[in-house]
Amino acid sequence: MLRREFADRRQVLEFGSGTGQHAAGFARAMPWLSWQPSDLAVRLDGIRAWVARAGLANLRSPLAIDLRTAQLPAGSCDAAFTANTLHIMAEAAGERLFGQLGNALGPGGRFCVYGPFAEDGEFSTVSNARFDAQLRQGNPAMGIRDIRWVAACARRGGLELRRRYAMPANNLLLVFDATVEGR
Numbered sequence: 001m002l003r004r005e006f007a008d009r010r011q012v013l014e015f016g017s018g019t020g021q022h023a024a025g026f027a028r029a030m031p032w033l034s035w036q037p038s039d040l041a042v043r044l045d046g047i048r049a050w051v052a053r054a055g056l057a058n059l060r061s062p063l064a065i066d067l068r069t070a071q072l073p074a075g076s077c078d079a080a081f082t083a084n085t086l087h088i089m090a091e092a093a094g095e096r097l098f099g100q101l102g103n104a105l106g107p108g109g110r111f112c113v114y115g116p117f118a119e120d121g122e123f124s125t126v127s128n129a130r131f132d133a134q135l136r137q138g139n140p141a142m143g144i145r146d147i148r149w150v151a152a153c154a155r156r157g158g159l160e161l162r163r164r165y166a167m168p169a170n171n172l173l174l175v176f177d178a179t180v181e182g183r
């Protein structure tokens, strides 16, 4: 799906890259892209190790980006990606991300978001409902987000939800495009 959605893109900024393993895999699979991983500062050593091991010219050294506080530079990329992050961070951080991303991406920019989502307050599976309860028990600020909430945050930031793909293990890939009139 990313090959399709990023076919005409050049520079992807990833948030919450985690270990960096996905960044290395995606950079290898899509050599026409420059892939920029990022995460909290404490995660960067692990990502650097994956970047060094991958040895790919199109995989960049990770940036420290904390979505609670970051100011995303305007026009720095034409695509963005994040996987399994919106339910890990507080709603305010997700809102902040969407609030800045339309501007950071520039006209026609694209944002792909992978992860588990609820729809109109309902979970697609018992396992996702259990996962949500577990997350909230561990930290009340975490929790699986509703697509309606995500789409509303996106719209406020100048991004429109255009497509959604069902992915394995009850996850979705949501695809947003930056709209000029939204900014």
Ligand SMILES: C[S@@+](CC[C@H](N)C(=O)[O-])C[C@H]1O[C@@H](n2cnc3c(N)ncnc32)[C@H](O)[C@@H]1O
Pocket: 015, 016, 017, 018, 019, 022, 039, 040, 043, 065, 066, 067, 068, 082, 083, 084, 085, 088, 089, 093
């Ligand atoms: C469940 S992991 C997902 C990692 C990777 N994307 C994956 O799918 O395997 C969530 C990631 O979000 C990052 N994260 C949590 N809070 C964050 C924040 N405020 N700003 C940026 N990244 C954050 C964590 O450090 C972690 O790497």
